[in-house]
Amino acid sequence: MESRNTISAGSCSDHRIAILGCGEMGSMIAQALLRSGRYARERIVATVKHAKKATSIAESTGIKVLTSNADATREADIVILCVKPQQALGVLGQISGVLKPSAIVVSIVTALSSADIEQCVGGTARVVRAMPNTACRVGAGMTALCRGTYAEPDCMSTVGEMFGLMGKTAEVDEQWMDAVTALSASSPAFMYVILEALTDGGVRAGLPRELAALLASQAMFGAASMQMEEATHPALLKGEVTTPGGCTIDGILELEAGGIRATLIRAISTTAAKARQMRVAVNDSQAPSSPQLPSPARP
Secondary structure (H helix, E strand, O other): OOOOOOOOHHHHHHOOEEEEOOOHHHHHHHHHHHHHOOOOHHHEEEEOOOHHHHHHHHHHHOOEEEOOHHHHHOOOOEEEEOOOHHHHHHHHHHHOOOOOOOOEEEEOOOOOOHHHHHHHHOOOOEEEEEEOOHHHHHOOEEEEEEEOOOOOHHHHHHHHHHHHOOEEEEEOOHHHHHHHHHHHHHHHHHHHHHHHHHHHHHHHOOOOHHHHHHHHHHHHHHHHHHHHHHOOOHHHHHHHHOOOOOHHHHHHHHHHHOOHHHHHHHHHHHHHHHHHHHHHHHHHHHOOOOOOOOOOOOO
């Protein structure tokens, strides 16, 4: 068996990267890596199902795009699994025989645990689960990382450096990944609903929509920036805005009357529960069916 070589975090730009599944998230990761200037186009290969789409993506990005996951994986130092949950186990089966022993397998698939991936790939594969969000596209993303059984600290450094080019990263225990999916990966959609509603509120108050959208977006961005910069509890920051007898506290009263706090908490809880259900469903779909007992012979 080929000996395992350590991939140095300091030689990040030398890594050959295969992105299996160049859909929305896969394309976002590829574009972010290219924009960083740390990865040459010839070091990145991606896969899609259809040749026509492969040609289109290759022309627009300048990277090699294949329709064979195995071919893309053979020489890769880092393999990033970006396919849909129901396709993931099949793709892992396709690459298990060609994966380099030194390679790091990074999975952004919600429904697969690191143990699931290790079992599919076999051996002592170095697996890191990553849960990025779409803000990685503009360098303001958040990616949670957790290590599999055989992923050494240098693996986490390598993967952390890569996703750090797209925003912030945090290493978490795998037991928290469903909650992370809800709070970090899914919640941007919740933020957009809130942002849209604030914009509509500005329009109702008489503002042009473009101006209302700008004011709401910058208010949300500024509020998040203050909380992260000052590490102050949100309730205290809220208190700085709500002067006694002012208009802001009346608006907060309307939010509380509408149940916004409980609604957002339930949204996170429900999304986390769905992530758990998806994982169970994928595992159940791959479980061997119970053997059928022969029918008793008729007398």
